[in-house]
Amino acid sequence: MAGKKIMIVEDSPATCAVVRKRLAKDGYELHVVLNGFEALRDLEEFMPDLIISDINMPKLDGIKLCSAIQNRQETKDIPFVFLSSMIDDKVLQKAAEIGAKHFFAKPFDLDAISAKVAEILK
Numbered sequence: 485m486a487g488k489k490i491m492i493v494e495d496s497p498a499t500c501a502v503v504r505k506r507l508a509k510d511g512y513e514l515h516v517v518l519n520g521f522e523a524l525r526d527l528e529e530f531m532p533d534l535i536i537s538d539i540n541m542p543k544l545d546g547i548k549l550c551s552a553i554q555n556r557q558e559t560k561d562i563p564f565v566f567l568s569s570m571i572d573d574k575v576l577q578k579a580a581e582i583g584a585k586h587f588f589a590k591p592f593d594l595d596a597i598s599a600k601v602a603e604i605l606k
Contacts (some may be wrong), residue, residue, distance in 0.1 A: 487513070488511075488512050488513070488533045488534070488605050489512065489513045489514075489515070489530065489531070489532045489533050489534075490507055490512045490513070490514050490515070490532055490533065490534045490535070490536060490601065491514075491515045491516075491517065491523060491526070491527075491530060491532040491534075491535045491536070492504060492507075492514060492515070492516045492517070492535075492536050492537075493516075493517050493518075493519070493520060493522075493523045493535060493536070493537035493538065493541070493546065493549060494516070494518070494536075494537070494538045494541075494567065495518050495519055495538060495541045495542060496538070499538070499567065499590070500516050502594065503536065503567070503594070503597065504516055506594045506597065506598055507597075507598070507601065510598055510601070510602070512601070515530045515532065518541075519541045519542055519543045519544055520537075520541060520543060520544025520545060520546065520548060520549035520552075521543050521544045523535070523537070523544075523549055523553075524544070524549065524552060524553075527553070527559060528558075531559075532562060533562070533563075533605055534562065534563050534564075534565065534601060534604060534605055535550075535553065535562055535563070535564050535565070536565045536566075536567060536597075536601075537549060537550065537564065537565070537566055537567070538566070538567055538568055539566055539568035539570050539575060539579070540568060540569070540570050546566055546568065547575075547578055547579065547582065550564045550566075550579070550582050550583065550584060551582050554582055554583050563585045563604050563605075564582075564583060564584045564585060565584065565585055565586045565587070565588070565597075565600065565601070565604070566579050566584050566586070566587045566588065567588045567590060567592060567597075568587070568588075568589065568590060569589070569590040571587075571589045585600075585604050586600050586604070588600075
Protein backbone atom coordinates (compact mmCIF):
# COMPACT_ATOMS: atom_id res chain seq x y z
CA MET A 485 0.00 0.00 0.00
CA ALA A 486 2.83 2.35 -0.85
CA GLY A 487 1.84 5.98 -0.81
CA LYS A 488 -0.83 5.61 1.86
CA LYS A 489 -0.39 7.81 4.91
CA ILE A 490 -0.96 6.72 8.51
CA MET A 491 -0.90 8.87 11.63
CA ILE A 492 0.02 7.02 14.82
CA VAL A 493 -1.17 8.72 18.02
CA GLU A 494 0.46 7.01 20.99
CA ASP A 495 2.10 8.28 24.18
CA SER A 496 4.23 5.15 24.69
CA PRO A 497 7.58 5.35 22.85
CA ALA A 498 7.91 1.55 22.92
CA THR A 499 4.50 0.99 21.33
CA CYS A 500 5.21 3.70 18.76
CA ALA A 501 8.50 2.08 17.83
CA VAL A 502 7.12 -1.42 17.17
CA VAL A 503 4.02 -0.26 15.29
CA ARG A 504 6.02 2.27 13.27
CA LYS A 505 8.68 -0.30 12.35
CA ARG A 506 6.09 -2.79 11.13
CA LEU A 507 4.01 -0.33 9.14
CA ALA A 508 7.11 1.28 7.61
CA LYS A 509 8.15 -2.21 6.47
CA ASP A 510 4.71 -2.49 4.85
CA GLY A 511 5.49 0.66 2.85
CA TYR A 512 3.28 3.26 4.51
CA GLU A 513 4.22 6.90 5.04
CA LEU A 514 4.00 7.46 8.79
CA HIS A 515 3.59 10.43 11.10
CA VAL A 516 3.83 9.83 14.86
CA VAL A 517 2.48 12.16 17.55
CA LEU A 518 2.32 11.70 21.31
CA ASN A 519 -1.21 12.89 22.10
CA GLY A 520 -4.52 13.99 20.66
CA PHE A 521 -3.68 17.70 20.63
CA GLU A 522 -0.58 17.03 18.52
CA ALA A 523 -2.72 14.92 16.18
CA LEU A 524 -5.24 17.73 15.69
CA ARG A 525 -2.41 20.25 15.23
CA ASP A 526 -0.75 18.16 12.48
CA LEU A 527 -3.90 16.80 10.85
CA GLU A 528 -4.31 19.28 8.01
CA GLU A 529 -0.61 19.31 7.12
CA PHE A 530 -0.22 15.50 7.10
CA MET A 531 -3.84 14.50 6.19
CA PRO A 532 -3.62 10.73 6.79
CA ASP A 533 -5.54 7.98 5.05
CA LEU A 534 -5.87 6.19 8.42
CA ILE A 535 -5.34 7.06 12.09
CA ILE A 536 -4.17 4.51 14.66
CA SER A 537 -4.57 5.80 18.19
CA ASP A 538 -4.24 4.78 21.80
CA ILE A 539 -7.28 5.59 23.93
CA ASN A 540 -5.74 6.44 27.30
CA MET A 541 -3.43 9.42 26.69
CA PRO A 542 -2.69 12.63 28.55
CA LYS A 543 -4.21 15.95 27.45
CA LEU A 544 -6.70 14.59 24.88
CA ASP A 545 -7.67 10.92 24.89
CA GLY A 546 -8.29 8.82 21.79
CA ILE A 547 -12.09 8.78 22.13
CA LYS A 548 -12.25 12.60 22.23
CA LEU A 549 -9.73 12.80 19.38
CA CYS A 550 -11.79 10.44 17.22
CA SER A 551 -14.96 12.42 17.98
CA ALA A 552 -13.25 15.70 17.05
CA ILE A 553 -12.01 14.23 13.77
CA GLN A 554 -15.40 12.70 12.94
CA ASN A 555 -17.08 16.07 13.57
CA ARG A 556 -14.97 17.92 10.99
CA GLN A 557 -16.29 17.88 7.43
CA GLU A 558 -12.82 17.62 5.87
CA THR A 559 -11.68 14.74 8.10
CA LYS A 560 -14.86 12.81 8.94
CA ASP A 561 -14.09 10.00 6.48
CA ILE A 562 -10.62 9.16 7.83
CA PRO A 563 -10.80 5.60 9.24
CA PHE A 564 -9.82 5.23 12.89
CA VAL A 565 -8.29 2.17 14.59
CA PHE A 566 -7.68 1.96 18.33
CA LEU A 567 -4.83 0.24 20.16
CA SER A 568 -5.45 0.18 23.88
CA SER A 569 -5.11 -1.67 27.13
CA MET A 570 -8.58 -0.32 28.05
CA ILE A 571 -10.76 -3.21 26.92
CA ASP A 572 -13.91 -2.99 29.01
CA ASP A 573 -17.27 -3.22 27.25
CA LYS A 574 -18.12 0.45 27.86
CA VAL A 575 -14.95 1.61 26.08
CA LEU A 576 -15.46 -0.84 23.20
CA GLN A 577 -19.06 0.33 22.79
CA LYS A 578 -18.04 4.00 22.81
CA ALA A 579 -15.29 3.35 20.22
CA ALA A 580 -17.81 1.62 17.95
CA GLU A 581 -20.40 4.39 18.43
CA ILE A 582 -17.99 7.10 17.31
CA GLY A 583 -17.05 5.18 14.20
CA ALA A 584 -13.85 3.29 14.96
CA LYS A 585 -13.14 0.69 12.25
CA HIS A 586 -11.35 -1.70 14.60
CA PHE A 587 -10.00 -2.12 18.12
CA PHE A 588 -6.81 -3.97 19.11
CA ALA A 589 -6.18 -4.80 22.75
CA LYS A 590 -2.63 -4.47 24.08
CA PRO A 591 -0.58 -6.56 23.84
CA PHE A 592 -1.43 -6.87 20.16
CA ASP A 593 -0.32 -8.97 17.21
CA LEU A 594 1.60 -6.90 14.64
CA ASP A 595 0.61 -9.26 11.82
CA ALA A 596 -3.06 -8.71 12.68
CA ILE A 597 -2.60 -4.94 12.71
CA SER A 598 -0.79 -5.08 9.37
CA ALA A 599 -3.57 -7.18 7.83
CA LYS A 600 -6.38 -4.98 9.18
CA VAL A 601 -4.65 -1.77 8.02
CA ALA A 602 -4.23 -3.25 4.51
CA GLU A 603 -7.90 -4.30 4.49
CA ILE A 604 -9.14 -0.85 5.57
CA LEU A 605 -6.91 1.00 3.08
CA LYS A 606 -7.77 -1.27 0.15
